[in-house]
Amino acid sequence: MSIKSHLQQLQKLIPHTWLERIQHLHSSLLFRWIVQNGSKPIALSHKSVMVFSPHQDDETFGCGGMIALKREYDIPVIVTFLTDGQGSGNPEQNSQNKIIQIRKQEAVNALEILGVKPSDIHFLEKPDGTLPDLKNEERQQTIKQLAELLMQYQPEEVYVPHRKDCHRDHEATYELVKAAIAQAGITVELLQYPIWLFWRAPLFILLKLPDIAAASYLSIASVQDKKNRAISAYCSQIHSLPSGFIQRFSGSHEIFFKSES
Template sequence: MRADAFLAAAEALPFADLDTLTGGRGLVVVAPHPDDESLGCGGLIAQACARGLPVRLVVVSDGVGSHPNSPSYPPARLRALREAETLAAAAVLGLSAEHVHFLGLPDRHVPAAGQAAEDAAEAIAATARACGAGSLFVTWGHDPHCDHAASAALAAMAVRRLGSVRLFTYPVWGWTLPAETEVGPPPRGIRLDVGRQLLTKTTAIAAHRSQTTSLIDDDPQGFRLDETMLARFARPFEIFLEAET
Protein backbone atom coordinates (compact mmCIF):
# COMPACT_ATOMS: atom_id res chain seq x y z
CA MET A 1 0.00 0.00 0.00
CA ARG A 2 1.27 3.49 -0.84
CA ALA A 3 2.19 5.76 2.05
CA ASP A 4 -0.38 8.39 1.14
CA ALA A 5 -3.23 5.86 1.14
CA PHE A 6 -1.91 4.14 4.26
CA LEU A 7 -1.69 7.34 6.29
CA ALA A 8 -5.11 8.51 5.10
CA ALA A 9 -6.54 5.19 6.27
CA ALA A 10 -4.69 5.54 9.59
CA GLU A 11 -6.34 8.92 10.11
CA ALA A 12 -9.72 7.20 9.75
CA LEU A 13 -9.08 4.28 12.12
CA PRO A 14 -11.85 3.70 14.67
CA PHE A 15 -11.66 5.34 18.06
CA ALA A 16 -11.13 3.16 21.10
CA ASP A 17 -10.43 3.87 24.74
CA LEU A 18 -7.35 3.55 26.91
CA ASP A 19 -8.36 0.14 28.25
CA THR A 20 -8.47 -1.22 24.70
CA LEU A 21 -4.84 -0.18 24.28
CA THR A 22 -3.52 -1.29 27.65
CA GLY A 23 -5.94 -3.87 29.02
CA GLY A 24 -6.02 -1.75 32.16
CA ARG A 25 -2.35 -2.50 32.81
CA GLY A 26 0.75 -0.34 32.70
CA LEU A 27 2.42 0.93 29.57
CA VAL A 28 5.89 1.79 28.29
CA VAL A 29 6.54 4.49 25.69
CA VAL A 30 9.78 4.06 23.76
CA ALA A 31 11.04 7.32 22.21
CA PRO A 32 14.00 7.28 19.81
CA HIS A 33 14.86 10.88 20.72
CA PRO A 34 13.88 13.31 23.44
CA ASP A 35 10.61 14.89 22.14
CA ASP A 36 9.19 11.89 20.24
CA GLU A 37 7.27 10.87 23.35
CA SER A 38 5.47 14.23 23.51
CA LEU A 39 4.81 14.41 19.77
CA GLY A 40 3.41 10.93 19.27
CA CYS A 41 2.18 9.90 22.72
CA GLY A 42 1.76 13.04 24.81
CA GLY A 43 -2.00 12.60 25.06
CA LEU A 44 -1.67 8.90 25.82
CA ILE A 45 0.83 9.53 28.60
CA ALA A 46 -1.24 12.32 30.13
CA GLN A 47 -4.44 10.28 29.99
CA ALA A 48 -2.82 7.20 31.49
CA CYS A 49 -1.13 9.18 34.27
CA ALA A 50 -4.43 10.86 35.12
CA ARG A 51 -6.01 7.41 35.37
CA GLY A 52 -3.30 6.27 37.76
CA LEU A 53 -1.93 3.61 35.41
CA PRO A 54 1.77 2.75 35.72
CA VAL A 55 3.55 4.64 32.91
CA ARG A 56 7.22 4.48 32.00
CA LEU A 57 9.19 6.35 29.36
CA VAL A 58 12.36 4.97 27.76
CA VAL A 59 14.37 7.46 25.68
CA VAL A 60 16.70 5.51 23.43
CA SER A 61 19.24 8.00 22.03
CA ASP A 62 21.15 10.85 23.62
CA GLY A 63 19.68 13.40 21.19
CA VAL A 64 22.94 15.18 20.48
CA GLY A 65 22.55 14.87 16.70
CA SER A 66 20.05 17.73 16.61
CA HIS A 67 22.75 20.42 16.74
CA PRO A 68 26.03 18.73 15.87
CA ASN A 69 27.97 21.94 15.13
CA SER A 70 26.91 24.21 17.97
CA PRO A 71 29.90 25.81 19.76
CA SER A 72 27.76 26.79 22.73
CA TYR A 73 26.18 23.35 23.12
CA PRO A 74 28.86 20.70 22.66
CA PRO A 75 27.63 17.09 23.00
CA ALA A 76 27.77 16.76 26.78
CA ARG A 77 25.93 20.03 27.37
CA LEU A 78 23.38 19.30 24.65
CA ARG A 79 22.69 15.86 26.09
CA ALA A 80 22.10 17.37 29.53
CA LEU A 81 19.79 20.00 28.04
CA ARG A 82 17.73 17.49 26.11
CA GLU A 83 17.38 15.24 29.14
CA ALA A 84 16.25 18.22 31.23
CA GLU A 85 13.71 19.18 28.57
CA THR A 86 12.38 15.62 28.55
CA LEU A 87 11.96 15.60 32.31
CA ALA A 88 10.16 18.94 32.12
CA ALA A 89 7.84 17.63 29.40
CA ALA A 90 7.21 14.44 31.37
CA ALA A 91 6.29 16.47 34.45
CA VAL A 92 3.75 18.42 32.40
CA LEU A 93 2.22 15.12 31.30
CA GLY A 94 2.08 13.86 34.89
CA LEU A 95 5.07 11.53 34.76
CA SER A 96 7.69 11.78 37.49
CA ALA A 97 11.43 11.82 36.77
CA GLU A 98 11.96 8.44 38.42
CA HIS A 99 9.83 6.85 35.70
CA VAL A 100 11.88 8.27 32.82
CA HIS A 101 14.83 6.16 31.67
CA PHE A 102 17.58 7.36 29.32
CA LEU A 103 19.50 4.63 27.49
CA GLY A 104 21.97 7.18 26.09
CA LEU A 105 22.68 5.42 22.80
CA PRO A 106 24.35 7.56 20.13
CA ASP A 107 21.97 9.74 18.14
CA ARG A 108 21.87 8.68 14.47
CA HIS A 109 23.60 5.40 15.37
CA VAL A 110 21.07 3.46 17.45
CA PRO A 111 21.79 -0.23 16.81
CA ALA A 112 19.12 -2.60 15.54
CA ALA A 113 21.21 -5.76 15.97
CA GLY A 114 24.20 -7.00 17.94
CA GLN A 115 25.01 -6.98 21.63
CA ALA A 116 24.26 -3.29 22.18
CA ALA A 117 20.80 -3.82 20.67
CA GLU A 118 20.23 -6.92 22.81
CA ASP A 119 21.18 -4.95 25.92
CA ALA A 120 18.84 -2.10 24.97
CA ALA A 121 15.98 -4.51 24.29
CA GLU A 122 16.50 -6.13 27.67
CA ALA A 123 16.47 -2.72 29.37
CA ILE A 124 13.13 -1.96 27.70
CA ALA A 125 11.78 -5.39 28.67
CA ALA A 126 12.92 -4.94 32.28
CA THR A 127 11.14 -1.58 32.43
CA ALA A 128 7.96 -3.23 31.15
CA ARG A 129 8.18 -6.05 33.69
CA ALA A 130 8.72 -3.62 36.54
CA CYS A 131 5.50 -1.71 35.83
CA GLY A 132 3.35 -4.67 34.79
CA ALA A 133 2.98 -3.28 31.28
CA GLY A 134 0.28 -4.60 29.01
CA SER A 135 1.51 -2.62 26.00
CA LEU A 136 4.59 -0.98 24.52
CA PHE A 137 4.45 2.02 22.19
CA VAL A 138 7.26 2.89 19.78
CA THR A 139 7.74 4.84 16.58
CA TRP A 140 6.52 3.32 13.32
CA GLY A 141 9.05 1.09 11.58
CA HIS A 142 8.52 3.00 8.32
CA ASP A 143 9.46 6.37 9.82
CA PRO A 144 12.25 7.61 7.53
CA HIS A 145 14.84 8.02 10.26
CA CYS A 146 17.39 5.36 11.12
CA ASP A 147 16.94 5.76 14.89
CA HIS A 148 13.16 5.44 14.60
CA ALA A 149 13.43 2.22 12.61
CA ALA A 150 16.06 0.87 15.01
CA SER A 151 13.92 1.74 18.05
CA ALA A 152 11.00 -0.12 16.49
CA ALA A 153 13.27 -3.14 16.13
CA LEU A 154 14.41 -2.85 19.75
CA ALA A 155 10.82 -2.67 21.00
CA ALA A 156 9.89 -5.75 18.96
CA MET A 157 12.84 -7.61 20.47
CA ALA A 158 11.69 -6.56 23.93
CA VAL A 159 8.12 -7.71 23.35
CA ARG A 160 9.33 -11.12 22.20
CA ARG A 161 10.94 -11.47 25.63
CA LEU A 162 7.77 -10.46 27.46
CA GLY A 163 5.09 -12.82 26.21
CA SER A 164 1.63 -11.29 26.49
CA VAL A 165 2.59 -7.64 26.02
CA ARG A 166 1.16 -5.94 22.91
CA LEU A 167 3.16 -3.65 20.64
CA PHE A 168 1.76 -0.49 19.03
CA THR A 169 3.57 2.00 16.84
CA TYR A 170 3.03 5.71 16.28
CA PRO A 171 4.13 7.59 13.14
CA VAL A 172 6.28 10.68 13.59
CA TRP A 173 8.44 11.24 10.51
CA GLY A 174 6.29 8.80 8.58
CA TRP A 175 4.08 11.77 7.70
CA THR A 176 6.91 13.08 5.52
CA LEU A 177 7.28 9.93 3.39
CA PRO A 178 6.97 10.41 -0.37
CA ALA A 179 3.40 9.56 -1.34
CA GLU A 180 4.41 6.66 -3.58
CA THR A 181 6.47 4.84 -0.92
CA GLU A 182 5.27 1.28 -0.43
CA VAL A 183 4.66 0.52 3.26
CA GLY A 184 2.87 -2.82 3.23
CA PRO A 185 -0.70 -3.88 4.00
CA PRO A 186 -3.46 -1.52 5.18
CA PRO A 187 -3.19 -0.22 8.74
CA ARG A 188 -4.70 -1.97 11.74
CA GLY A 189 -5.05 -0.12 14.99
CA ILE A 190 -6.99 2.61 16.71
CA ARG A 191 -7.20 6.31 17.35
CA LEU A 192 -7.23 7.59 20.92
CA ASP A 193 -9.28 10.71 21.67
CA VAL A 194 -6.91 13.12 23.43
CA GLY A 195 -8.99 16.26 23.07
CA ARG A 196 -9.07 16.83 26.82
CA GLN A 197 -5.30 16.37 27.01
CA LEU A 198 -4.46 18.51 23.97
CA LEU A 199 -3.38 21.64 25.85
CA THR A 200 -1.25 19.53 28.17
CA LYS A 201 0.30 17.79 25.18
CA THR A 202 1.15 21.00 23.34
CA THR A 203 2.65 22.41 26.53
CA ALA A 204 4.83 19.30 26.84
CA ILE A 205 5.98 19.64 23.23
CA ALA A 206 6.89 23.27 23.89
CA ALA A 207 9.05 22.17 26.84
CA HIS A 208 11.47 20.80 24.24
CA ARG A 209 12.73 24.32 23.59
CA SER A 210 15.89 23.24 21.78
CA GLN A 211 13.67 21.60 19.16
CA THR A 212 10.88 24.16 18.89
CA THR A 213 12.60 27.56 19.29
CA SER A 214 15.85 29.32 18.38
CA LEU A 215 17.31 28.57 21.81
CA ILE A 216 20.39 27.14 20.05
CA ASP A 217 21.13 29.67 17.32
CA ASP A 218 24.77 29.00 16.48
CA ASP A 219 24.46 25.89 14.31
CA PRO A 220 23.34 26.57 10.71
CA GLN A 221 22.56 22.85 10.36
CA GLY A 222 20.67 22.64 13.64
CA PHE A 223 17.27 20.96 13.73
CA ARG A 224 13.99 22.67 14.51
CA LEU A 225 10.46 21.32 14.25
CA ASP A 226 8.59 23.36 11.66
CA GLU A 227 5.04 24.62 11.95
CA THR A 228 3.68 21.93 9.64
CA MET A 229 5.02 19.15 11.84
CA LEU A 230 3.86 20.85 15.02
CA ALA A 231 0.36 21.25 13.57
CA ARG A 232 0.33 17.56 12.67
CA PHE A 233 0.62 16.70 16.35
CA ALA A 234 -1.78 19.35 17.62
CA ARG A 235 -4.83 17.32 16.68
CA PRO A 236 -7.32 15.90 19.19
CA PHE A 237 -6.38 12.29 18.53
CA GLU A 238 -3.33 10.06 18.42
CA ILE A 239 -2.83 7.11 16.09
CA PHE A 240 -1.58 3.74 17.30
CA LEU A 241 -0.90 0.98 14.80
CA GLU A 242 -0.84 -2.69 15.72
CA ALA A 243 2.65 -4.04 15.09
CA GLU A 244 3.90 -7.48 14.17
CA THR A 245 6.52 -8.91 16.50
Protein backbone atom coordinates in the same frame (compact mmCIF):
# COMPACT_ATOMS: atom_id res chain seq x y z
CA MET B 1 17.78 1.94 -5.77
CA SER B 2 15.22 1.58 -2.95
CA ILE B 3 11.96 3.53 -2.72
CA LYS B 4 13.39 5.56 0.18
CA SER B 5 16.43 6.48 -1.91
CA HIS B 6 14.19 7.62 -4.79
CA LEU B 7 12.19 9.79 -2.36
CA GLN B 8 15.36 11.32 -0.93
CA GLN B 9 16.64 12.15 -4.43
CA LEU B 10 13.30 13.75 -5.31
CA GLN B 11 13.35 15.85 -2.14
CA LYS B 12 16.76 17.27 -3.11
CA LEU B 13 15.28 18.58 -6.37
CA ILE B 14 12.41 20.49 -4.76
CA PRO B 15 13.05 23.93 -3.16
CA HIS B 16 13.01 23.64 0.63
CA THR B 17 10.01 25.92 1.24
CA TRP B 18 7.93 24.21 -1.44
CA LEU B 19 8.92 20.81 -0.12
CA GLU B 20 7.73 21.74 3.36
CA ARG B 21 4.42 22.99 1.96
CA ILE B 22 3.92 19.78 0.01
CA GLN B 23 4.84 17.66 3.02
CA HIS B 24 2.54 19.65 5.30
CA LEU B 25 -0.38 19.25 2.89
CA HIS B 26 0.32 15.56 2.38
CA SER B 27 0.72 14.91 6.11
CA SER B 28 -2.49 16.76 7.00
CA LEU B 29 -4.58 15.08 4.30
CA LEU B 30 -3.25 11.62 5.08
CA PHE B 31 -3.81 12.03 8.81
CA ARG B 32 -7.35 13.31 8.23
CA TRP B 33 -8.13 10.54 5.75
CA ILE B 34 -6.94 7.81 8.14
CA VAL B 35 -8.96 9.26 11.03
CA GLN B 36 -12.12 9.65 8.95
CA ASN B 37 -11.94 6.64 6.66
CA GLY B 38 -9.02 4.31 7.22
CA SER B 39 -9.18 3.57 10.94
CA LYS B 40 -11.51 2.98 13.84
CA PRO B 41 -11.85 4.87 17.12
CA ILE B 42 -10.53 3.28 20.28
CA ALA B 43 -11.44 4.00 23.87
CA LEU B 44 -8.75 4.65 26.43
CA SER B 45 -7.78 1.40 28.12
CA HIS B 46 -6.77 1.18 31.76
CA LYS B 47 -3.76 -0.99 30.96
CA SER B 48 -0.31 -0.08 32.27
CA VAL B 49 2.06 1.35 29.67
CA MET B 50 5.69 1.51 28.69
CA VAL B 51 6.65 4.01 25.99
CA PHE B 52 9.95 3.63 24.13
CA SER B 53 11.19 6.82 22.52
CA PRO B 54 14.31 7.07 20.34
CA HIS B 55 14.77 10.77 21.11
CA GLN B 56 13.57 13.32 23.64
CA ASP B 57 10.31 14.62 22.10
CA ASP B 58 9.12 11.58 20.11
CA GLU B 59 7.11 10.32 23.08
CA THR B 60 5.26 13.64 23.38
CA PHE B 61 4.67 14.12 19.66
CA GLY B 62 3.55 10.54 19.10
CA CYS B 63 1.56 9.69 22.20
CA GLY B 64 1.60 12.62 24.62
CA GLY B 65 -2.18 12.71 24.68
CA MET B 66 -2.42 9.01 25.54
CA ILE B 67 0.16 9.48 28.29
CA ALA B 68 -1.72 12.43 29.79
CA LEU B 69 -5.06 10.59 29.68
CA LYS B 70 -3.59 7.49 31.34
CA ARG B 71 -1.96 9.53 34.09
CA GLU B 72 -5.20 11.38 34.84
CA TYR B 73 -6.59 7.96 35.80
CA ASP B 74 -3.39 7.18 37.75
CA ILE B 75 -2.49 4.40 35.30
CA PRO B 76 1.24 3.55 35.42
CA VAL B 77 3.25 4.99 32.52
CA ILE B 78 6.99 4.35 32.16
CA VAL B 79 9.00 6.19 29.49
CA THR B 80 12.39 5.04 28.21
CA PHE B 81 14.61 7.12 25.92
CA LEU B 82 17.10 5.14 23.89
CA THR B 83 19.45 7.88 22.65
CA ASP B 84 21.04 10.92 24.26
CA GLY B 85 19.33 13.30 21.81
CA GLN B 86 22.46 15.24 20.93
CA GLY B 87 21.43 15.24 17.26
CA SER B 88 23.59 17.27 14.93
CA GLY B 89 24.70 19.79 17.52
CA ASN B 90 28.12 21.37 17.86
CA PRO B 91 30.74 18.60 17.54
CA GLU B 92 32.76 20.01 20.44
CA GLN B 93 32.54 17.68 23.44
CA ASN B 94 31.47 20.34 25.96
CA SER B 95 28.74 21.56 23.66
CA GLN B 96 27.48 18.02 23.07
CA ASN B 97 27.34 17.35 26.80
CA LYS B 98 25.41 20.59 27.28
CA ILE B 99 22.90 19.62 24.58
CA ILE B 100 22.42 16.19 26.15
CA GLN B 101 21.70 17.71 29.57
CA ILE B 102 19.35 20.33 28.12
CA ARG B 103 17.32 17.75 26.24
CA LYS B 104 17.19 15.42 29.22
CA GLN B 105 15.81 18.23 31.38
CA GLU B 106 13.32 19.19 28.66
CA ALA B 107 12.09 15.59 28.62
CA VAL B 108 11.62 15.61 32.38
CA ASN B 109 9.73 18.93 32.15
CA ALA B 110 7.52 17.77 29.27
CA LEU B 111 6.64 14.50 30.97
CA GLU B 112 5.92 16.29 34.23
CA ILE B 113 3.27 18.28 32.36
CA LEU B 114 1.84 14.99 31.08
CA GLY B 115 1.84 13.55 34.60
CA VAL B 116 4.90 11.24 34.55
CA LYS B 117 7.23 11.32 37.55
CA PRO B 118 11.01 11.58 37.04
CA SER B 119 11.40 8.20 38.77
CA ASP B 120 9.38 6.64 35.93
CA ILE B 121 11.72 7.99 33.22
CA HIS B 122 14.76 6.07 32.00
CA PHE B 123 17.62 7.31 29.79
CA LEU B 124 19.79 4.69 28.05
CA GLU B 125 21.92 7.44 26.45
CA LYS B 126 23.00 5.62 23.30
CA PRO B 127 24.65 8.07 20.87
CA ASP B 128 22.02 9.80 18.76
CA GLY B 129 21.86 8.41 15.22
CA THR B 130 23.67 5.15 15.96
CA LEU B 131 20.86 2.70 16.78
CA PRO B 132 20.77 1.00 13.36
CA ASP B 133 24.56 0.56 13.35
CA LEU B 134 25.17 -0.90 16.80
CA LYS B 135 27.78 -3.64 16.75
CA ASN B 136 26.41 -7.02 17.70
CA GLU B 137 27.72 -6.94 21.28
CA GLU B 138 26.26 -3.50 21.99
CA ARG B 139 23.02 -4.40 20.22
CA GLN B 140 22.60 -7.46 22.43
CA GLN B 141 23.43 -5.38 25.50
CA THR B 142 20.78 -2.83 24.50
CA ILE B 143 18.17 -5.54 23.95
CA LYS B 144 19.05 -6.96 27.37
CA GLN B 145 18.61 -3.52 28.99
CA LEU B 146 15.20 -3.12 27.38
CA ALA B 147 14.17 -6.66 28.33
CA GLU B 148 15.15 -6.03 31.95
CA LEU B 149 12.97 -2.92 32.05
CA LEU B 150 10.08 -4.85 30.53
CA MET B 151 10.46 -7.63 33.10
CA GLN B 152 10.76 -5.09 35.94
CA TYR B 153 7.59 -3.18 35.10
CA GLN B 154 5.53 -5.86 33.30
CA PRO B 155 3.55 -3.37 31.16
CA GLU B 156 0.34 -4.48 29.48
CA GLU B 157 0.83 -2.09 26.53
CA VAL B 158 4.06 -1.08 24.81
CA TYR B 159 4.31 1.92 22.47
CA VAL B 160 7.12 2.23 19.90
CA PRO B 161 7.71 4.31 16.75
CA HIS B 162 6.22 2.87 13.56
CA ARG B 163 8.36 0.21 11.89
CA LYS B 164 8.29 2.28 8.64
CA ASP B 165 8.74 5.67 10.27
CA CYS B 166 11.25 7.00 7.70
CA HIS B 167 13.88 7.66 10.37
CA ARG B 168 16.66 5.14 10.98
CA ASP B 169 16.72 5.52 14.78
CA HIS B 170 12.94 5.19 14.93
CA GLU B 171 12.82 2.04 12.84
CA ALA B 172 15.74 0.57 14.78
CA THR B 173 13.89 1.28 18.05
CA TYR B 174 10.97 -0.79 16.82
CA GLU B 175 13.26 -3.73 16.03
CA LEU B 176 15.16 -3.48 19.32
CA VAL B 177 11.96 -3.37 21.37
CA LYS B 178 10.47 -6.31 19.46
CA ALA B 179 13.59 -8.34 20.21
CA ALA B 180 13.47 -7.27 23.88
CA ILE B 181 9.84 -8.35 24.24
CA ALA B 182 10.75 -11.77 22.86
CA GLN B 183 13.75 -12.01 25.19
CA ALA B 184 11.68 -10.95 28.20
CA GLY B 185 9.12 -13.64 27.37
CA ILE B 186 6.15 -11.43 28.21
CA THR B 187 2.85 -10.92 26.43
CA VAL B 188 2.00 -7.29 25.67
CA GLU B 189 -0.13 -5.30 23.28
CA LEU B 190 2.32 -3.58 20.91
CA LEU B 191 1.25 -0.26 19.39
CA GLN B 192 3.20 1.83 16.91
CA TYR B 193 3.04 5.63 16.84
CA PRO B 194 3.96 7.55 13.65
CA ILE B 195 6.28 10.55 13.79
CA TRP B 196 7.83 11.08 10.34
CA LEU B 197 5.75 8.50 8.47
CA PHE B 198 2.98 10.82 7.27
CA TRP B 199 5.44 13.63 6.57
CA ARG B 200 7.81 11.63 4.38
CA ALA B 201 5.97 8.57 3.04
CA PRO B 202 3.52 8.92 0.11
CA LEU B 203 0.36 6.89 0.58
CA PHE B 204 0.51 3.33 -0.81
CA ILE B 205 4.30 3.54 -1.47
CA LEU B 206 5.59 2.85 2.03
CA LEU B 207 2.26 2.86 3.86
CA LYS B 208 0.31 -0.09 2.42
CA LEU B 209 -3.33 -1.07 2.87
CA PRO B 210 -2.48 -3.73 5.50
CA ASP B 211 -0.70 -1.01 7.49
CA ILE B 212 -3.72 1.28 7.32
CA ALA B 213 -6.04 -1.57 8.29
CA ALA B 214 -4.13 -1.82 11.58
CA ALA B 215 -4.73 1.87 12.40
CA SER B 216 -6.85 3.17 15.25
CA TYR B 217 -7.32 6.69 16.57
CA LEU B 218 -7.72 7.97 20.10
CA SER B 219 -9.49 11.21 20.99
CA ILE B 220 -7.26 13.36 23.20
CA ALA B 221 -9.42 16.51 23.13
CA SER B 222 -9.64 16.72 26.92
CA VAL B 223 -5.84 16.79 27.30
CA GLN B 224 -4.97 18.62 24.08
CA ASP B 225 -3.73 21.67 25.98
CA LYS B 226 -1.46 19.52 28.17
CA LYS B 227 0.08 17.90 25.11
CA ASN B 228 0.67 21.25 23.42
CA ARG B 229 2.32 22.62 26.55
CA ALA B 230 4.51 19.51 26.74
CA ILE B 231 5.56 20.00 23.11
CA SER B 232 6.46 23.61 23.94
CA ALA B 233 8.68 22.36 26.76
CA TYR B 234 11.10 21.13 24.08
CA CYS B 235 12.13 24.70 23.35
CA SER B 236 15.67 23.82 22.23
CA GLN B 237 14.30 21.62 19.45
CA ILE B 238 10.99 22.90 18.11
CA HIS B 239 12.58 25.93 16.42
CA SER B 240 14.51 23.60 14.10
CA LEU B 241 11.46 21.56 13.05
CA PRO B 242 9.08 22.55 10.22
CA SER B 243 6.08 24.44 11.64
CA GLY B 244 3.71 22.29 9.62
CA PHE B 245 5.27 19.18 11.10
CA ILE B 246 4.65 20.41 14.64
CA GLN B 247 1.14 21.54 13.78
CA ARG B 248 0.18 17.98 12.80
CA PHE B 249 0.64 16.90 16.43
CA SER B 250 -1.40 19.70 17.98
CA GLY B 251 -4.82 18.26 17.06
CA SER B 252 -7.39 16.31 19.02
CA HIS B 253 -6.51 12.79 17.84
CA GLU B 254 -3.56 10.41 17.94
CA ILE B 255 -3.15 7.50 15.55
CA PHE B 256 -1.72 4.14 16.58
CA PHE B 257 -1.02 1.00 14.59
CA LYS B 258 -1.41 -2.38 16.25
CA SER B 259 1.15 -5.08 15.59
CA GLU B 260 1.88 -8.54 16.86
CA SER B 261 4.31 -8.57 19.78
